[in-house]
Amino acid sequence: MLRIGFGYDIHPLAPGRPLVLGGLEIPFPKGLAGHSDGDGLVHAIVDALLGAAGEPDIGCLFPDTDPRLAGVPSLKLLGEAVARLRAGGWSVVNVDTVVAAEEPKIAPLVDRMRDVLCPVLGVEKGALGIKGKTGEGLGDVGEGRAIACWAVALIER
Secondary structure (H helix, E strand, O other), X not given: OEEEEXXXXXXXXXXXXXXXXXXXXXXXXXXXXXXXXXXXXXXXXXXXXXXXXXXXXXXXXXXXXXXXXXXXXXXXXXXXXXXXXXXXXXEEEEEEEEEEOOOOXXXXXXXXXXXXXXXXXOOOHHHXXXXXXOOOOOHHHHOOOEEEEEEEEEEEO
16 A cells, blocks of 8 residues: 655744754754754655655644653654554655755755765665755745745655
8 A cells, every 4th residue: 555645844934043954954044943953844744744644744743742752863753753654564665855055055955964864764765855945036935034845755555
């Protein structure tokens, strides 16, 4: 049995926070605001996986009202989501993502992001797509105030 899930996340950029994206801490003057480390790419992947399995979304399983999750690495949430899928008999086939950001440029970071994310997902590098796009100067992303991420995941049982 195959299932597809879709995830989306957006976070505003805020001074005084590290920028964590795709499991990497990236040198940048602003970071993504959020209760956890704010890693919008990982959050979108988590929602895509959970959605494919018919599980509750990231906000239900890992609410921003839980003080134990303050500052938690999003990779930990991804690991817990993958474990939840595996417990239900699911495995990840592939994940494809888009990161919309004016800065930093995503293309030079893709290989390192795959190195971090693929072992957690349990897939080979060829099964994880990460594409960087810009907002072309439009909206919060285009004006450099936010980073938005989309993910689609295929799982099988």
